[in-house]
Amino acid sequence: MSANIVTIRNLSKIYQQGDINVTALDNISLDIASGEFLALMGPSGSGKSTLLHIIAGIDRPTNGECRVQDIDVAKLNESQLADWRNQNVGFVFQTFNLIPVLTAYENVELPLLLTRMNRAERRKQVEIALEIVGLADRAKHLPKQLSGGQEQRVAIARALVTDPALVVADEPTGNLDSHSAQEVLGVLRTLSRDAGKTVIMVTHDPKAAAFGSRQIHLEKGELSK
Amino acid sequence: MALPLNYSFRNALVRWRSTIATVLGIALVVFVFVLLQSLAAGIEKSSSNTGDPRNIMVVRKGSTAESASLISRQTLTEIRYFEEIARNENGEPIISADVLVLASLPRRDNSGEANVLLRGVTARGMELRPQVKLAAGRWFEAGKREIVVSAKLAKRFANFGIGQSFKTGSATFTVVGWLDGGGSAFDSECWLDADECRSTFERDMYSSFLIRPTDEAAGEKLITRIEADRRFKLKAEKEVEYYRKQTMTAAPIKWLGGFLAVMMSVGAVFAAMNTMYAAVGARTREIGTLRVLGFRRRAVVAALLLEGGLLALVGGVLGCAIAFYWNGYTTATMGMETFSEIVFEFRVTPKLVLEGLAFAVIVGLIGTLFPAIRAARLPVISALKSI
Structure with a gap:
């Protein structure tokens, strides 16, 4: 294992729900090594998705520090965060979150529109990404013309098309049948093992977690193991 | 991006x-x-779209439209021999004293009556308005109670067909032709002989004068001269300007x-x-x-x-x-x-x-x-x- 890509120290997240403070994360410290495939487990409401969102720069901690590639993500403003996410993080969601009116190719190309790549360079990258997930022949299909497993693979292609160091996946197999889930988990493991990407995956499913190189558990906002 | x-x-x-x-x-x-x-x-x-840039229109000061203007015959006599006014080949001053009358006539679709503008016009008046052409039939002859109506009005008013007659004022007029105003305000008028118009509607006054000056400078001079003369109480301006303001x-x-x-x-x-x-x-x-x-x-x-x-x-x-x-x-x-x-x-x-x-x-x-x-x-x- 190489150097840490994520360093979390004394991280807390407290939500205000009316007059009540709800502690989602309570004083968490964690290191994630580069190239690791980390499975983040825990029951509903344990704070695992909140932790993933803070690492990915789409939520901010109440206290503590979360450094990704030595950058304190919480200190970036909205625009800097948008650029940072585009360049450093690939996202895979439980519900795929593909843009329904765009084809598989156009969905994968979206993050590249924010880079300085020209059309030919973008085309090359998109084709490689779709090739990796085994969907080069589905490039012109709209999301509704794909199966759930294929949609999630397109989402993975979109996550890796910018060649980010970090791929975060929030319950990526939650909406898939077991066969499709195996395919998607296989792709994520390949990304970590063969391409050296750091993958952080939130899951309820122990079978899915078993694909990870390390598993950690959250319970009521605290690391339990 | x-x-x-x-x-x-x-x-x-x-x-x-x-x-x-x-x-x-x-x-x-x-x-x-x-x-x-x-x-x-x-x-x-x-x-x-109405008027000739060379023509000068004269109406009574304060009147907003030709039909509301009254000018005495005495005034015509005094103005017609001004040296700024051009003359035709017969040596006659090119000035037309028109009489405008509103006549309430029945619509073609039986939806009641509406006012129509009748213009009593002289031969000079027709020369001064070359954009008005005959679309069908012939021009009226003086003394025969004949009238030429706008072709566009003919589609909207009863008895405006060529050969048909309608009564207005003290007389019955026969339609002998349709005029085409070329998209101008004259498309909303009916033309008849000026003297016949005055006698039928018992008008002793004219409504307006339309004058062709000898040249541009004479036109400007004529406008100043007519407006400055306190006896007349008239307003003179270029015909095109007059119509442009009728908005x-x-x-x-x-x-x-x-x-x-x-x-x-x-x-x-x-x-x-x-x-x-x-x-x-x-x-x-x-x-x-x-x-x-x-x-x-x-x-x-x-x-x-x-x-x-x-x-x-x-x-x-x-x-x-x-x-x-x-x-x-x-x-x-x-x-x-x-x-x-x-x-x-x-x-x-x-x-x-x-x-x-x-x-x-x-x-x-x-x-x-x-x-x-x-x-x-x-x-x-x-x-x-x-x-």
Whole structure:
């Protein structure tokens, strides 16, 4: 294992729900090594998705520090965060979150529109990404013309098309049948093992977690193991 | 970096029902706006298309229109031999003393009576207005109770067919011809012999003089001379200027067009807003995803504005196209200067089309702005959790 890509120290997240403070994360410290495939487990409401969102720069901690590639993500403003996410993080969601009116190719190309790549360079990258997930022949299909497993693979292609160091996946197999889930988990493991990407995956499913190189558990906002 | 155009375009197509409703709403507003403005443009065009730049028009000071003007025969005698006035080959001064009378005549469709402007005109008057041509039949002959009516009025009034007769004043006139005013205000007139007109309607006074000066400088001098002479109490100006100012009739139509357009556009803005709020509501998670991928707030706002603007533009094109169907259609209204029926054509000009399209896009953008800003302001995490 190489150097840490994520360093979390004394991280807390407290939500205000009316007059009540709800502690989602309570004083968490964690290191994630580069190239690791980390499975983040825990029951509903344990704070695992909140932790993933803070690492990915789409939520901010109440206290503590979360450094990704030595950058304190919480200190970036909205625009800097948008650029940072585009360049450093690939996202895979439980519900795929593909843009329904765009084809598989156009969905994968979206993050590249924010880079300085020209059309030919973008085309090359998109084709490689779709090739990796085994969907080069589905490039012109709209999301509704794909199966759930294929949609999630397109989402993975979109996550890796910018060649980010970090791929975060929030319950990526939650909406898939077991066969499709195996395919998607296989792709994520390949990304970590063969391409050296750091993958952080939130899951309820122990079978899915078993694909990870390390598993950690959250319970009521605290690391339990 | 902006979102691809395909994104805005296809989103509008996907929810085609609400897209069609919005497009039709905006089309209706633009249609009403362009049609009413084209009415006003038609009236203005009719006025501005009238007259010869060389001619001088003389009416009584303070009168707003020829038909409301009275000039004594004595005045004609004094003015007609001014040296600034050109003379024809027979050495006669080129001046026409016209008599204008309003006659209430029955409409062709039995919808009651309306005022028609009758112009008692001399041979000189016809020479001074070469743009008025005979469309059918022949010109009237003096002393025979004959009249030539506008071909456009003939379609709107009873007994205006060639060979037909109608009674007005103390006489019955026979229609012997139809005149074509070439899109000018004369298309709303009937012409008869000036002396016959005066005797039939018992007018001792003239309504106006139309004069051809010897040249441009003489024209200016004549205007100054007539206006400066306190005995006459007359107003003189170039004929084209006189008609250009006769736009009072167009003003309330323009105002009504603007007012209706503003009122209806409020409804259209809400319709567009409703559509876009619904569109944004249904796509909250999608917008959250775009933000996660790195698209900034302004890119999301721009994409939604583009979508709203696109819908509005299509509505604008449709509205203009429907309004254009009426381009050239002849209609009539009561003239506010003469209180007589004036005929004119709807004129959907390129300027009006551009105004209609700009109006549509503005309505679309205003309707989209608030939903777009709301969508962009939503925190990413809240947007992603949206169902």
